[in-house]
Amino acid sequence: MPRPTQTPAINKAFALDALANHQIRLDGRKPLDQRPWSINFYAQPEDDDEAGESAGDSGTASAGLGKVDVRLGKTRVIANISASIVKPREDRPYEGLIYITSEMSGMTNQSYIEGRTTEDEVLTTRLIEKAIRKSEAVDRESLCILAGEKVWAIRITLHYLSDDGNLLDCACMAAMAALRHFKKEEVEVRGDEITVVSTSSAMSDDYLARIEFSSCSLRFGNLQHKASERAPMQLAIHHTPLCVTFAYLDDNNLILDPSHYESSIATGCLTLTLNAQRELCVLSKAGGTPLAKDELMRVVRLAVERVRDMTKALEDALKADEKIRIIEVR
Template sequence: MPREAELSLNEREFILQALRENVRLDGRAFDDIRELQLSFGDEYGVADVRLGKTRVLVRISAEVTTPFPDRKFDGIFTISTEFSPMASPAFEVGRPTEAETLLSRLLEKAIRRSSALDTEGLCIIAGLKCFALRADVHVLDHDGGLVDAACIALVAALRHFRRPDVRVEGENVTVYSVREREPVPLSLLHHPLCVTFSYFNGGEVVLVDANLVEEQVREAEVVVTMNRHGEVCQVAKYGGLPIDALALLNCTNVALAKVQMLDKVIQQRLEEDAKRRDKGGLMAELSAENARANAAIPG
């Protein structure tokens, strides 16, 4: 099975010795994240994130379907991950690696289990019609920090996505195109983001946003997922190194500062994209059409 090229003993020792001397090979401070670049596609719900050399693309799509029998008042939300072979020699189509399984689980816990997305808002007619939302997470380049980059891309794509507006008459559902009515943003209750901490030298050295070579020599990792209000959604630890409670508490404090900073970047990019799209005031015109149409519906 293909796998990542392993570091030589000399390379490993060089990296670890540099960390003991408080030096990262790329010149960052221990608590610095790499440069974040976020852009949106022409379609709603397409987010392209570059974290250093790591690149993740997320695309959100929606279709009208029948809700699950035991969740009649909820829509459907699924997350699908795909690791492209061009991202790393360790990835192969059709053969999920441990990294892919880990990423899927963490995103599932971060978004679905924290109830970040209001799935009841996706219901159209209870038990009959609902929106099925699908998030396709494509890893295009891998240089470490996949969990953080994928979570940023997924949250940004969900905040950017607009589902089609609908009209319900009895059991008949009319789905309007983007040209007919302004599409509707999703109802997100909060915006969880992941921050990964890597441990070295028996836990004495802690790095934020380790790159690939740093990940290959770390002894343990802790993924903290929280929103900008400081609410912790999940804490996941991997590796055999024990982490004491004080160190974990310090991680949450650092994570809060990073999450608030990342949230501001996402919000800024969303505002820039909204201005770019609203040339000529088309969205305002469609929004007014929505209001007139809704006002005309009796009761």
């Protein structure tokens, strides 16, 4: 459990008075202002062996894909995507697998204890699973290689580095940015023969052990194709769900993107997961101040506008990275 923290009554009274009488929060924001986003993708490493050749043939074309560093103010989350070939579930032989794991250390916030899972971490992971898996953001059928035999397993690993409030929104943005940025190796199936078109110049023994199976024969792409001939493929993503969190400091004061301190004095929190198409994917409200129907619809309308801005920020970051990253040579 996190260390119990006590908020001095005078500090809470000051924050509520500033918000009620002056419409300003302790960090200088207006009630419905959101902290600035920073989305940075990991750089593509340079090829030192053959600097004169094109990056598409260098074997580093897909390096750095699916790794992103997202910051919402001082809240910071790093997301990393990895993929492996596994056997599908027996009840869903045509669908790939998606796993979501998180790592939170004692350095994330002083209220967390190293090695102990907190309720906030469990709730954050569950809501991200609902936002990504339950809303079918990723087409899992497109991850199927050979029905009933082999499918792609996509693992999303979230590293929580700093929690200055609203960790859920930052983690969801990081997960979706990494999924949109990630590219998997192309797989070619001819009968019972599978060719993995790898963009890696060397495949480790551990990776070889993971993708071998007895019912089919495997040949590796480095013996057949170059990375410039078969570029890695993007995941089939239906939509981009993003989380927007509101907090009520009392029955009347609604704020967007609460800080860690504001969350500690809030009487209730409401998280909406939406996409740019105005589709409501998840609504989460665990206790707190009861909301009337009109108030709930007002919050939904506010969240739709914020999600559009967040989606634009993500699209701009992806386009900027696409201009400087070499994936293939045509």
